[in-house]
Amino acid sequence: MKKHLALVMAALMMASMLAGCGSSETTDTGSGDGNSEGYNTLNIIAAHGAAENTSENESFLKFKELVEERSGGAVTVDLYPNQQLGGDREYTEAATQGNVTMGGPSTANIAPFVPAMNAFETPFLFSDRETVYAALDSEAGQALLDSLESAGLKGLGYFENGFRQLTTNKEINSLADLKGLKIRVMENEVHLAIWEALGANPSPLAFGELYSALQQKAFDAQENPAELIYNTKFYEVQDHVYLTNHIYTPYIIYMNLDTWNSLNEQTQTLIQECMDEAVAYCREICEANEQACFDAINESGKSQTYEVSAELHNEMVTACKDAGIYDLVIEKAGGTYAQDLWAAAGFDPEAVA
Numbered sequence: 137m138k139k140h141l142a143l144v145m146a147a148l149m150m151a152s153m154l155a156g157c158g159s160s161e162t163t164d165t166g167s168g169d170g171n172s173e174g175y176n177t178l179n180i181i182a183a184h185g186a187a188e189n190t191s192e193n194e195s196f197l198k199f200k201e202l203v204e205e206r207s208g209g210a211v212t213v214d215l216y217p218n219q220q221l222g223g224d225r226e227y228t229e230a231a232t233q234g235n236v237t238m239g240g241p242s243t244a245n246i247a248p249f250v251p252a253m254n255a256f257e258t259p260f261l262f263s264d265r266e267t268v269y270a271a272l273d274s275e276a277g278q279a280l281l282d283s284l285e286s287a288g289l290k291g292l293g294y295f296e297n298g299f300r301q302l303t304t305n306k307e308i309n310s311l312a313d314l315k316g317l318k319i320r321v322m323e324n325e326v327h328l329a330i331w332e333a334l335g336a337n338p339s340p341l342a343f344g345e346l347y348s349a350l351q352q353k354a355f356d357a358q359e360n361p362a363e364l365i366y367n368t369k370f371y372e373v374q375d376h377v378y379l380t381n382h383i384y385t386p387y388i389i390y391m392n393l394d395t396w397n398s399l400n401e402q403t404q405t406l407i408q409e410c411m412d413e414a415v416a417y418c419r420e421i422c423e424a425n426e427q428a429c430f431d432a433i434n435e436s437g438k439s440q441t442y443e444v445s446a447e448l449h450n451e452m453v454t455a456c457k458d459a460g461i462y463d464l465v466i467e468k469a470g471g472t473y474a475q476d477l478w479a480a481a482g483f484d485p486e487a488v489a
Contacts (some may be wrong), residue, residue: 172208176403178395180213182238183220183227184387185343187367191422192240192387193217195295199414207406213238219344231392232288240387242297244324247468252283253388254468255477257326259456260449260488262299262384265423267481272386276476283473284388290396292408293415295387296422298361302382303374303439305356311335311451319357320346326465330382333459334452350374361385366429371439377430378442382452389415453488 182200186192193215200213221227224241228249231239243256262268271277272294281291308314315335321327323340331338336357341349349355350373358370359382365371389411396404430441456462462485466474478484 172210174400174402175207175210175406176399178211178237178399178403180211180237180391181216181221181235182213182240183216183222183230183236184240185217185219185224185227185242186240186364186387187218190363190367191418191425192295192297194421195414195418196240198417199410202410202413203407206410207403211403211407223343228289231390234392234394236392237395238292238389238391240295240389242322242385242387244322244327244385246284246388247324249287250284250289252280252469252471252473254324254326254465255280255474256386257324257330257383257468258465258474258478258483258485259330259382259461260453261478261481261483265419268384268386269419271477271480274480276473276480279476280473281388284390285393288393289390290393292389292391292411295389295415295418297385297387298363298422298426299381300359300361300383300385301365302359302378302380303357303365303370304376304378305353305374307376308378308448309445310448311455317356318354319359320349320355321359326461326468327383329459329464330456330461333455333461335455346370347373362426362429366432371433371436375439376442377433377439378444380444380449380452457485457488 180203182196184192184196196213196215196217200215203211203213216227221230221236224239224245225248227236227239228241228246230236232249243253247253247257262271277294281293284291302308302319304317306313306317308317311334317336319331319336319338320341321331321338328338328340339355341355346355346358347368347370350358350370358374359380360368360370365377371377391407399407433439434441
């Protein structure tokens with residue numbers, strides 16, 4: 137672990153030296169297809185943990201394309217995907233210290249820095265993408281982005297990670313089939329509590345170690361969105377992919393707050409507008425990408441996707457409610473962040489199942 141952290145810090149130092157560590161001088165000359173006059177000169181070091189062929193990376197590339205063109209080259213982006221600068225927690229910590237400019241972690245992994253993000257770990261909160269997007273675009277969604285400032289970060293928007301699905305090496309037809317199931321989960325108290333409530337035996341493990349752990353049968357199961365299941369090839373070492381949709385996970389796109397505050401209004405507006413367009417682009421491609429992943433898994437001959445019965449869905453929801461998971465989400469998120477997000481989604485935990 138110490139060796140890995142040392143390598144991450146070395147990579148960050150090299151990235152900072154190459155990038156000039158986010159200079160924000162104002163330029164008066166034009167270059168590229170846009171006009172750079174009036175924009176701050178800024179090199180953005182952007183990091184995320186997803187693979188190059190995912191919607192998150194494609195959306196970061198769209199942002200890079202837009203902001204570099206429209207700033208006339210005054211604002212540039214050096215993108216480091218696939219955990220090149222460490223996992224979500226490592227590069228987010230670096231971002232709070234000003235060593236990374238921009239990042240896109242999953243909500244559970246940023247929650248240790250910004251507890252309000254635990255609101256998104258509410259099980260079975262969203263029924264479909266339309267409801268998701270309405271909630272993310274609401275005042276409650278903006279309030280959650282604003283809460284990032286407590287950690288020295290500026291929230292810019294939400295990319296899509298997607299609905300989380302369960303993969304296993306055994307058939308799951310009822311809640312009883314989950315009993316004792318050794319499942320890898322993220323290191324998040326709400327996620328651990330959810331799977332304990334469902335009767336499983338959850339344990340955290342670093343994402344980069346998960347494939348080999350599944351291959352060696354150290355775990356019976358894991359849960360992740362479709363793109364990660366496919367692109368990380370978890371389906372090769374898991375026989376069943378159950379479409380549980382138990383949690384919707386967005387990626388939180390942020391920028392170091394000090395860097396943001398050092399920029400003039402013109403540059404801030406440009407960055408936000410380009411990010412808004414990248415978010416819209418992400419939404420355009422995500423559902424099709426997800427279905428393509430499911431199709432490829434089903435055609436692989438190594439695994440198969442399965443719909444979850446209404447009976448099993450209701451059993452899972454009831455188990456979460458009876459175990460006090462919704463109260464735990466409120467406690468961990470603090471304030472009224474969870475309740476406000478639920479209201480924006482039209483969700484009432486007292487009415488579930």
